[in-house]
Amino acid sequence: MMLRSHDLARCLADRAETVCCIYLSNGRRQGNYWLVGDVRNTLGRSMFVRLKDTAKGAAGKWTDAATGEHGDLLDVIRESCGLVDFADVVEEARTFLSLTHLAPDRPKHEYAVASVSSGSSDAARRLFAMSQPIAGTLAETYLRGRGITIGHGAGCLRFHRRCYYRPSALDRTQTWPAMVAAVTDLGGKITGVHRTYLAPSLFNPDDFDPIQLGKAPIDTPRRAMGDLLGHAVRFGIAEDVIAAGEGIETVLSLQQILPNMPMLAALSAAHLAAILFPPSLRRLYIARDNDPAGNSVSDSLIERADAAGIDAIVLSPTLGDFNEDLRILGIDAFRANIRVQLVPHDVARFLEPSA
Incomplete structure (x- = not known):
């Protein structure tokens, strides 16, 4: 009812x-x-x-x-x-x-794992629900330190102040602040989440570590849970043209100059190769990382796209990935590199003009 x-x-x-x-x-x-x-x-x-x-x-x-x-x-x-x-x-x-089916007085840091299998889609949905909007949080500071300003379609990103982290089954559970990203299927249902554990020192932006780039000083500062295969972290609503990449930061970097192009982050090379294509898709931009895995996934996606009647175009960074291009080369050089790789019609449609 x-x-x-x-x-x-x-x-x-x-x-x-x-x-x-x-x-x-x-x-x-x-x-x-x-x-x-x-x-x-x-x-x-x-x-x-x-x-x-x-x-x-x-x-x-x-x-x-x-x-x-x-x-x-x-x-x-x-x-x-x-x-x-x-x-x-x-x-x-x-x-x-x-x-949320928890007693109202339960401490916040216990929410994410109560009464649910820790790796299930239900646990993922609960963790995302227990996280807060990203605006004004440590997660926004983390992204800003990587040259990324949050734009439209970022409702898939949230922040959790005390997110569980367990190095291994033999270790005690820790808590770290984390950026939490919703992984969704083509219908928008949350099937999993991705966590980027952050350094608490980021509460002081002057402490931003250019080597660690704001991630927590732990062995695996990035972790995912739930049902990920074929699904992705989605920015914007898929239409006839989308861009797809591995990492959240890679995709958000590209969004800085293509703010109106729907995009998705598959979270790994293997998962990028397996993304499901929206029915409306006619052109796919593959935002590859500049490494052997990036080359391999590009070839695989091009083959799958061709078989589905989808035009696939590879976007290549100048350096290792698009976030490096944004931070190190600057947004103007980054924009110039992407401009020459886009279909001319998409330059006028999606490329943010320089100031």
């Missing part, structure tokens, strides 16, 4: 602390209240959210003492996520409620 907005607000209130941990992550609990700067999740203590029903009011209700604003947890989701249409607020709330 479809829940009305009043019912959604009540269900959110039953999980008030969980909602606050995710959407008001810059705050903290104090007694029966969650304190934060404001409904847009800034640092501070002027806004308080009731976590339990009391004689003074119902759980989930909040007031900002500095501005006099007040509302319920649907308002929190709307403002913290920057949503405009109420339909999007409802969809976000329903997604949250469908993926």
Whole structure:
């Protein structure tokens, strides 16, 4: 049965602390209240959210003492996520409620693995739901350090402050901040997630390590879980032309100069070779890495695309990959290199002109 907005607000209130941990992550609990700067999740203590029903009011209700604003947890989701249409607020709330079956007082760092197999698609969907929007987080700082500014279609990226990491079955579980990317099928269903574990020192941008490039100092700072084969991290809605690459940073680097071209990151050379083609696809740009694996996957994809009647064109970096081109050569040289590799019609359609 479809829940009305009043019912959604009540269900959110039953999980008030969980909602606050995710959407008001810059705050903290104090007694029966969650304190934060404001409904847009800034640092501070002027806004308080009731976590339990009391004689003074119902759980989930909040007031900002500095501005006099007040509302319920649907308002929190709307403002913290920057949503405009109420339909999007409802969809976000329903997604949250469908993926959270935890007691509202459970500590946030336990959410991602509770009651689900740690490698399953269900676990992946829960981890993504428990992560927060990327804007203003350490994950955004990490990408900015690699020369990447988040544009449209980046809703597939989120941030988790304390994401589980276990070096091996014999080691104790650790927690690290992580950029969490949703892996989806052609219909948009989340089938897995990819985690990029980050160095906490990135909270101070002056500590950005040009060698480590912001990743956590652990053996495997990139990990994936769930059902990945054929699926991808998707930026934009697939149409007749898309670009596909291995890494998230590679694809996002290309998006800096082709902001309106739908793209996907398959997360590895093997998975890139196995991506499923959208029915509408007519031209595929293969954003290859400059290594033997990149050459091999390009040949494989060209063969598969030809068999499906799809025009496949390889985009090659000047250096090792497109993020290196962006960071080291600069955006103008990067743009010039890509321009000569595009179909002329796509230059006018997709290439962002130089300033």
